[in-house]
Amino acid sequence: MGTRGLWNLRSAGKWYRLHEQRSRIRSPNEPETVRRIKSIIASLNNLEEWESVSFPSPLQSNLDYVYTIDVDAGTLTITRWESLDGMLQPFPGQIPLSCLDGSHGLTLDQLTRFPGEVSEPEDRRAPTTPQVVLDQLLIHPEPPTTLNELQFRISRDFCFIWRFFIDDPMTWRYPSMAFNTIAIGLLRIAAWDLEVSSDSQIDYPENRVNFPYWGAPQTDIFWFHRYLVVLHGNINTKTSISAAISKAQFFLEVSHRDAAHLIILSLQHVAFVEISSKSVLCSQILPFLVNMSARQCSPGFRLLSYVLTSSCWKPSLARREHLGVGFPPETLDLILRSCSPKSALTLSQSSFIFQEQYYSTIPQIQHFTLRSFKHSVPCCGKKNRLRENWVYCPSCYACRHAECAGVRSEPEADSQVICFDCKDGKLCTELVPGGINHITRRFSGEDCEVSVAGSPKILRIRFWKPSHLCPELRLLGNLVTIPPRLINFTIRFNGAFAGVAYGLDDS
Structure with a gap:
């Protein structure tokens, strides 16, 4: 060849x-x-x-x-x-x-x-910006939901599919539309702002030379789910994070606003910032995309998902919302399921009650639940009793059962225990060119144990068309057994294929 x-x-x-x-x-x-x-x-x-x-x-x-x-x-x-x-x-x-x-x-x-x-990237040549005085912002996550586990798995598969774009040094050369496209894709997964389609007619490119065709913001600062997202070339120093915050403050000033919750993203890091007329609070800067992103969820994406799918860091809408009658969860769920994916998301963003119901289920997939939670509950992969007796690591934001973390007495709310991996320095925090592909070059997908209408199934990522749509497989005849590789779900952003497709196989 x-x-x-x-x-x-x-x-x-x-x-x-x-x-x-x-x-x-x-x-x-x-x-x-x-x-x-x-x-x-x-x-x-x-x-x-x-x-x-x-x-x-x-x-x-x-x-x-x-x-x-x-x-x-x-x-x-x-x-x-x-x-x-x-x-x-x-x-x-x-x-x-x-x-x-x-x-x-x-x-x-x-x-x-x-x-x-x-x-060099333009961001590195930018003029110096006066440093912003920052106070510490603490975000205490709530226990992970079943949806969070699915988000973590999809984000991992997303990073694997698009690893060459993330691994490419040219993507890092901010500003970059490749960076904007990958960033909005991960934001959509973290907010479940996507469509789960049963359409299996996917045009996989010949020779697997993929391209992400979904739309992305043309600017480096935009609103997303009531958060002001700031894309920046580098935020791992005080000077660079100050430059990103100053950019947001100027945007707010022009918009005649004096307060906002910020999500500041670079390819490698994420930070959460709270701007008000009195102060600027900033979280710790967390790894976002790392060499291991296609194998396990990074601390930055984990906290990003918690922020976008729970009330752990947002002004509560409950105080402003008064309904004359209480709706049972089944009724709320029925209303959400009757809506289109976009309408259900809009309804959840306009009502605290519907938002809580939306993110407590797995929207768009009926009679579907997970049986393993190894990414959201890495201690044992079991979600039982997590809400009553759990702790989280303040370094990687992974949640664990108190007994798995070695906490003998009943922990208080928002209890923090640094996990063993973070203590031993095993947490992957770096991203180098070619790093994700190097780690996952022999990766063939990870099985996910699920239940569909009470029946145990295995959810697997699909890298190719179903077998009956691949004429070249007919040349093998009866020499080998070829699995059907049927596609049951595809992830889409505003109708555009996100590169991630799944099939259900018998357990």
Whole structure:
């Protein structure tokens, strides 16, 4: 098999990509590659074969090279795999397009400059901002729900499916629409602001060169479920978090507001900030996306889910809501199930009573419950008695039974006990280029024990179409037993496939 690759192109402010599935791509050490690039630049008025996209595609495991021609910036970036300390990492090198004019038979390898010379992200060159005086914000999570467990599992699978976008150093180059797209996807999962569809007609791309097609905010600051979300390049220092808060304060001033709850996100960290006319409170800065994100839930995503699906950190609507008659939970659930996914979410956001009911169930999936809770209750994976007798770790925000955590006496409300993993420094807090793919390169999915209408089932992620829709499997005949791989659920954002599909198999 020849070398495989993909082309990215930016011209007149728009991005395009071209993946020639049935032909090899030239390597950077062949003079023909320079001639092909010159030909592309000379044919910008004829891009019929190119796909219009929101941002460039990264290097994936089934590709050898990605060439990114940025005509607007006048640069060419070549990304290839390189081994560093035994780990394959995407390795970008950049040259000015002007170097190609007088190349005279030289190859790209003879012209390329390497990553230290790739221009730094804009955020790192931003002018210094006066530091904001911050007081400590403490958020005490409530016991995890069945929905939280499902969210943690979906977020893990989401990170696995889109790992090459997260692993790619170009995604980290804030501002980046790739970052905005991944961020809004994780926010939607954390708020259950999504659709669970039974439509199994999914157009899986040939050669598995995926692209996230759902919509994303074009700006780095926007409202989401009454929270002001601020996307920032880096928030792991006092200076950078102050810059993000100052950006939010200016936004609020222009909007004639003096108070808000902020969710500040970078690719690697998340922080929660409470701004009022009197003070600015800031939580600890938590790891958000890490090398292990496709295997286990990060502390940052865990707390983000608690914040968006419970009342642990939001002005209570209960004081403002008065109903003349009390509705039983069954009636509330019936009303929510009669609504479309979007209408049910809107109703839950407008009423504290409906919000509590919405997040206490698994919306959109009837007669469905989980039998294992290893991600939300990592001590033993059992949810029984958790509400009455539990503690949480203030470092990773994982909840545990008091007895599992070694607490003998009955704990008080909001009791905190640092877990053994955090004590021993085993918590993964770093994200390096190629890190998620390195950890999960042999990952084939994790079984999730569920019950559907009382019948035990196994929920499994699906990476391919159902077997009956794959003609190539017929060549195997009766040599091997091929499972049907039926798709029962797909996750969608405003109708767009989120890349995550699941099937139910017999237990």
